[in-house]
Amino acid sequence: MSISESTAERYRLQDPDVRLMLRVRDDDAAAFEELMLRYQNRLVSLLAHLVGQRDMAEDLAQEVFMRVYRARKRYVPGSKFSTWLFTIANNVASNALRSLSRRREINLAPVGPGDTGGNPLESAAQAASGLMPTRQLDKAELREVVQLAVNTLNDRQRMAVLLCKFEHLSYAEIGEIMGMSPQAIKSLLSRARANLRDVIEPYMKQGHHVGSPSSNSNHEH
């Protein structure tokens, strides 16, 4: 994307990470290290939730930084640095997930009584609701349920959710990263959150209320 020099100047002044990246473009090694330190944890977390493997997440994160380094001469500040970085991360993750799905075995066998015909969402919802009877929610168990719910999302839904939730990116920024329009991201996130609710909500109904301090106690469906 080509932009005017004034736009570039505007971002240079607004985003400190853009300023750092421009120094990396000029082979400033200290700036590169600074950028790494700012983003490595967030990147590894994002990628870990995407691919589900910590070791692979670190490898992928390193690949992202390598691509940033290799592409430094072509960097043009057209948007926030994080958008550019996560665009690279999205590409790296997509490639990895494609490889993983080719390798992964798909189990089509019925899972037993209450078989949902292979619908992972319904299976996850069943699993979540069966996890805990009528006692107070346990943190570790909740984490397990949330992880279960996130795992039921498809790759694009998961990426959009993670970028929205943890990177606090706008629909436009997420769209830029994922190559989709803001409206498409809106729909994507809506479906994703509905899917999350379908898994987590039944579990939450059976225990005390969790979440923000302003939340009330048990809901009725």
Added chain:
Amino acid sequence: MSTERSSQDGIREQLVAYLDGELSPEECREIEERLSSDDAYCRQMQELDDVWQTLDELPQKATDDSFTRTTIEMVTVAAENELAAETAALPARRRHRWLAVAAVGVVAVLIGFLAANLFSPDPNRALLADLPLIQHIDAYAEVGDIEFLRKLQTNAESIGLKGELAKAGPDAGELQEVSLESPRERRGRVARMSPDQQAALLAKSNRFQQQLSRDERARIRALHEAILAAPDTRKLQETLLAYGLWLEDRTPGERADLRERSPTERIERIEKLAKWDRRREFRELSREDAAALRNETLSLFDERLPFIKGFMERDPRIDDVDAEIKQRRGFLALGVAMFALHSDRNRDEVLDRFLGQLSKPVQKRMEGMPREQAAHIVRRWIRQAFREDVTSKDMERFFVEKLDNARREELLAMPQDQREEALYEQYLRENFGQPDELEDYEREWGRRPGRGDGRRRDGNGRRDDDEMQMRRRRAPPPPRGDGPPGGPPPGRRDRDRPDRPGPPPEAI
């Protein structure tokens, strides 16, 4: 239906966008108006928000310094490759001029900065650089040069190194792998180790870095490189590790002696030690047989526990019988076995029981042996099997506090391995009051050929008084209260008292 669903989807999309701050001010007002009057709409929004908040439960992964450093290493390599590619692409006569520029150019600056980060003092970096040596420092430190390793290889069969060579195979494979790994891969390997393994590795690293001289470290590194460069690297590595395994069974004195010899003399000495090991094999049990005897001893103890407990409960000096038993189980079991194999009315049955646990070759060797002799040998083996229940601290305390000067000097004059054996045997003698030295047995049977079972014994199985006198002349008066960890309280291990903790014969 599809219209209704589409409508529901639309409502949800707006609510989600509202929660994400993506709506225009006007759209927000519409939402808020409805929220104030529509409970179901409000609940729907609340549910979506509550679920969204639970995502905070997802763990956030933190990276450590190693991630940063390995990434910088990768970038450094990329930068170097970049520089090399750019110079290679130039015509030769321009290359020199370009290099002169590049020497102060930005890519070189980048490399310099990153390299400085790589090579800044970092103890972990030193450990990783020498990881294959450090992991096997015990073996490397004992091997002088490749010449010795090749001689070992040639003489492996006569030395009796075959077993160790087989065991060393997998480790040699790993050594080869680690030798070829990059710093990042080695870092990952170390990170995957358990805490105990990492602690052991750190101890070895400290030994390599701090206890060995610079020359010795250089020598070991040169040996390692020479092995890697040899055409038969794998075989040499197997031999190195096999030698390390074999050395584990040698005393410090023997190892020191070996280190001082030339390769040829060392091989000769190793052959002698191996021969001596084979002659001793009848006196010393294999690890497997020792474990089997140990287990059977503990089983015997558990069977007799009710009687032993009753016996101990009648002893006013024992406050907590259960705690005593728990703490000293090995030692008590040893005592039960000693008694059972010496004085028990069912001694022959007990002896057969123990013999049945031994490997077939050992059983075959024991066939036809007089029962007394067999019982004596099995007792000795059981004492060896419970050696680990006696710590070096107990032995040291016994040596320092319980022996007289004459005995200490007598022991100190022995080679270390013989000294340790003699001390241990005496330690047990003092606690169990029974003959145990093979020399004692041999002396006795040598004095009274064909005596069989006719030795005069007191009610607790001890030998004639003259034999006791001879032993007392050699050993000091019995210690009061020494034993394995948690040993008997003072006064318990009195030679004049019945053997403990065996129950009275009539109770069995």
